[in-house]
Amino acid sequence: MPAHTPPFVSRRRLLGALTLAPLAAPWAARAQGSGALRVCQSIALSGPLGDLGQAMHQGAKACFAGINARGGINGRPIELVTQDDGYDVKRAVANVDGFIADKDTFALFNCMGTPMIGAMLPKVVESGIPFFAPFSGALLARPKARNVLNIRASYPDEAEQLVQHLATIGIKHIAVAYQNNSFGKEVYEGARIAMGKYRISGATAVTVENNGSDATAAAARLVAAEPEAVLVGLAGKPAVDFIKAIRQQRRGLPLYALSVMGSAATIKTLGDDATGIALSQVVPLPSNTVVPVVREFQQAWKAAGVTLEPSHLALEGYINARVFAEAVRRAGRTVTRASFIDAAWNMKHFDLGGFEANFTEPGRSASRFIELTMVARDGRFLR
Secondary structure (H helix, E strand, O other): OOOOOOOOOOHHHHHHHHHHHHHHHHHHOOEOOOOOEEEEEEEOOOOOOHHHHHHHHHHHHHHHHHHHHOOOEOOEOEEEEEEEOOOOHHHHHHHHHHHHHOOOEEEEEOOEOHHHHHHHHHHHHHHOOOEEOOEOOOHHHOOOOOOEEOOOOOHHHHHHHHHHHHHHOOOOOEEEEEEOOHHHHHHHHHHHHHHHHOOOOOOEEEEEOOOOOOHHHHHHHHHHOOOOEEEEEOOOHHHHHHHHHHHHHOOOOOEEEOHHHOOHHHHHHHHHHHOOOEEEEOOOOOOOOOOHHHHHHHHHHHHOOOOOOOOHHHHHHHHHHHHHHHHHHHHOOOOEHHHHHHHHHOOOOEEOOOOEEOOOOOOOOOOOOOEEEEEOOOOOEEO
């Protein structure tokens, strides 16, 4: 997640970790016994992004609970061990250090946050432990390492999809407001490349600081440029401050944002100012039960007795768990870390029913699913 600039991960450290990864193979090849398969997760269950982490965690937990109720995978239950890191880098790294040191840990699953993932990656890659479905659209979360398996589309993928949509409906003058950190810069670069691809020129761009202190001034500069639409590469407080400012200055200006901006807390804080914002989403609409995977998610959610409102993030957690479970199933009864990683990379066009996972090569996401939604007056998303 992009709320802060991720810590610097040196190219030398990461390349060194990639080189050392094969040394971990004997450990990675150890069979994981016949008991529960222990899957470990460091995620924000509290702190500034605790609502996002809670939703993701509950979605995955509901999926694994349903699988375990049916006898597990190849007769083995999945044990999801979760530690709260409060969206704090030091806590997250300490959690992962403990998980890696524990010989009973089979894989790391759905760890959350661009800063945390950036700090974890050198040790994770060196260890050879499966690092499955990290929750970040950042390119730094996608190293060319076989044990790092991404599912969700990247931030540049989402930015390109938004630009393509705007080009399709005839928008010629797009402005971009992006966060002054690595997340924002990735969004801007993805949008810039897409605008070249779709022959949209002369875009106005402004940055917004992580604390939102210059949001009003940034909004004023964009409004003065008289764009037809604004692509918002912001999340959290900067997104709220910028959108409120631009709504005051030019109420009807169309706003387009990425999925990461659409948390329940952000939409609630924006209130009426959220109405009409278009957002890209990396999983289907969680209320659209015509889609088979959504229908199955809703059933698992109900069976688990979760009191939270079903959300895109909860569905994403559920989907990640479903794909993980399928890779375990394909790896066979005597699953090892190595056989799991092989099984995942051999998973081509796995259709969950409205969502496809297609693992092609390290460094690329298994999903390119992106659809456009709009925030309605009651804060719900509409397609």
